[in-house]
Amino acid sequence: MSASAGHGASVRIEACGKTFAEGTRALEPATLDIARGETLVLLGPSGCGKTTMLRIIAGLELPDAGGKVLFDGKDMTSVPIERRNVGMVFQSYALFPNMSVSANIGYGLKIRGVPDKERAARVAELVALTNISGLENRRIDQLSGGQRQRVALARAVAIRPGILLLDEPLTALDAALRDRLRGELNRLLRALGITTIYVTHDQAEAMELGDRVVVMEKGKIAQIGSPREIYFTPQSRFVAEFIGAANIIEAPIENGHLVLPGGRQAIGGEANIPAAVAMIRPETIRVVETGSAPLSGMVDSVSFIGDRQRLVVSGASSKLITVDAPNTVQARAGERVGLLISPDAVRLLPQ
Amino acid sequence: MSHKSFVWLCLLPLVVVTAAFFLVPMARLVVTGAEGPQGITGYLAILTEPRYRATLINTVVLAAATTIVTLIVATIAGMFLQRHRFPGRAVLIAMLTFPLAFPGVVIGFLIILLAGRQGLIGDLTNRVFGEKLVFAYSIYGLFLGYLYFSIPRVILTIMAAVQKLDVGLEEAARSLGAGPWAVQRDVVLPALGPAFVASGAIAFATAMGAFGTAFTLATNIDVLPMLIYTEFTLAANFSISAALSVGLGVITWFILALARSFSGSAVAAAG
Numbered sequence: 001m002s003a004s005a006g007h008g009a010s011v012r013i014e015a016c017g018k019t020f021a022e023g024t025r026a027l028e029p030a031t032l033d034i035a036r037g038e039t040l041v042l043l044g045p046s047g048c049g050k051t052t053m054l055r056i057i058a059g060l061e062l063p064d065a066g067g068k069v070l071f072d073g074k075d076m077t078s079v080p081i082e083r084r085n086v087g088m089v090f091q092s093y094a095l096f097p098n099m100s101v102s103a104n105i106g107y108g109l110k111i112r113g114v115p116d117k118e119r120a121a122r123v124a125e126l127v128a129l130t131n132i133s134g135l136e137n138r139r140i141d142q143l144s145g146g147q148r149q150r151v152a153l154a155r156a157v158a159i160r161p162g163i164l165l166l167d168e169p170l171t172a173l174d175a176a177l178r179d180r181l182r183g184e185l186n187r188l189l190r191a192l193g194i195t196t197i198y199v200t201h202d203q204a205e206a207m208e209l210g211d212r213v214v215v216m217e218k219g220k221i222a223q224i225g226s227p228r229e230i231y232f233t234p235q236s237r238f239v240a241e242f243i244g245a246a247n248i249i250e251a252p253i254e255n256g257h258l259v260l261p262g263g264r265q266a267i268g269g270e271a272n273i274p275a276a277v278a279m280i281r282p283e284t285i286r287v288v289e290t291g292s293a294p295l296s297g298m299v300d301s302v303s304f305i306g307d308r309q310r311l312v313v314s315g316a317s318s319k320l321i322t323v324d325a326p327n328t329v330q331a332r333a334g335e336r337v338g339l340l341i342s343p344d345a346v347r348l349l350p351q
Numbered sequence: 352m353s354h355k356s357f358v359w360l361c362l363l364p365l366v367v368v369t370a371a372f373f374l375v376p377m378a379r380l381v382v383t384g385a386e387g388p389q390g391i392t393g394y395l396a397i398l399t400e401p402r403y404r405a406t407l408i409n410t411v412v413l414a415a416a417t418t419i420v421t422l423i424v425a426t427i428a429g430m431f432l433q434r435h436r437f438p439g440r441a442v443l444i445a446m447l448t449f450p451l452a453f454p455g456v457v458i459g460f461l462i463i464l465l466a467g468r469q470g471l472i473g474d475l476t477n478r479v480f481g482e483k484l485v486f487a488y489s490i491y492g493l494f495l496g497y498l499y500f501s502i503p504r505v506i507l508t509i510m511a512a513v514q515k516l517d518v519g520l521e522e523a524a525r526s527l528g529a530g531p532w533a534v535q536r537d538v539v540l541p542a543l544g545p546a547f548v549a550s551g552a553i554a555f556a557t558a559m560g561a562f563g564t565a566f567t568l569a570t571n572i573d574v575l576p577m578l579i580y581t582e583f584t585l586a587a588n589f590s591i592s593a594a595l596s597v598g599l600g601v602i603t604w605f606i607l608a609l610a611r612s613f614s615g616s617a618v619a620a621a622g
Contacts, residue, residue, distance in 0.1 A: 060522055081525045088526040094519035098541035107537070108527035159527060 008195035009162035016067035041210035087156030108159035262316030263295035268343040284345035293338030387590025397598040414558035429509030455563025512546035
């Protein structure tokens, strides 16, 4: 398998909503385009509709009337999952316990009637790609969590799907393994270059893996953008607070400055409004001498994390402000410090 | 009194009951089996004597057929009942499991009402074809009766197993291109394997040894429990009936053990 980009199909979902039989609205009608070869991450807290959207794309759920799912422009809405040619990795992995590792990986090919020899070659290729050599004849219950995850991915990819769908594939693993596999998964997805839709509630996964991230809240799309866009220019308070750490400050505006208890903070761009909700990322705030910054406050606490330290500063704003400072900065609780924030780092959120 | 001897004292009633009502009669049965004119070789009569051998084969075939048909009917019904919600579902399940409460005699009576000389089926065929179809007093009637009381037991076991099935497995198979039949063949049935063996074993053992239904239907049906009864009460052939009893027990136990070891490897393969 070469590292060329742009395999698989493009996906369009049109006005796809989902109301379950008992009346709960899991997904408001949503329209979304996913380019060929793109990795799109659906990100949100549990119950936000991300899994429902994935299952509609997979063909495991039908959208409400009026909704449409198109692959490469072809209407697939009423095509069942077994004829959509999608590869799917489930949160529980759903590996067949009555088959060996290689039989699991080769199952889709067997169903398709691929001859034994060709199937064996393809299985060997995927075993090598996913780094599970030596496990081919194992039973599923003899595998570790990380190995199961790899087998599930190999099985989904073996059929050369048009679209790869992953439903929280790393959630079942412990934290250290999750971090390691995230990097590995990223490398694999880039190598495959196949259209991928990835569901997660973990923003670190979304940032690392996604070409674009769709942030969802209560069945609605809150924002779509690249990881950088989502992080630096969130369009709502929900997105700002869900992605990374954020200081949310409500304050009146005078002459292009936020008026705060601890001083005045310049904001970038035009702002002809009397008051605003602003977001400032903790790592964009520099801790300086009190005299050399227009904004100052008192250090409430310092938590040394190792690669950096997290300061909580009171008095600068009406709420506590969190600052991520380099580990070389000397600051103690009770000390007064100046907070230097570039005007560009202040993001006004729509109200 | 030490703690240990206290525990042994507490176990005494169990030891007495086991000895009095299980070990002693069993030992007596085994001894009686060897006390006939042929001595210990009386035990081989179940295999060497043509009439006994034919009855043994009859019984095993009947029990096997009951087990297989029960499993097929109960699996389809159990899967449907577990996966669908519809009005009247609870009533239907209650009705299907109702025969659990019937003794074999009542089942036999039901079969006679259905397929006996004055039965419904005979009535119907008499009107349509001008000839009465009567099969209650034969091995077919017995088969129907065994089916009737095996199905509820198996349905309940299958329903519990279906409930525990991971729906994700079926979805995964479908995502890989498997149609409804392939999903059943490759995912659902293998996962239900242990439940098949467990409930099938009960159905088999019941059909091997049940007596009440057979006795109600007719005294000349060729199954082992009836043979034991006739040898014992009519021919007063104590040693042969004891040998046949032991044989029935051993053969049933052997077949169940076989199924269990087979399922053991199946369970191992199924993870």
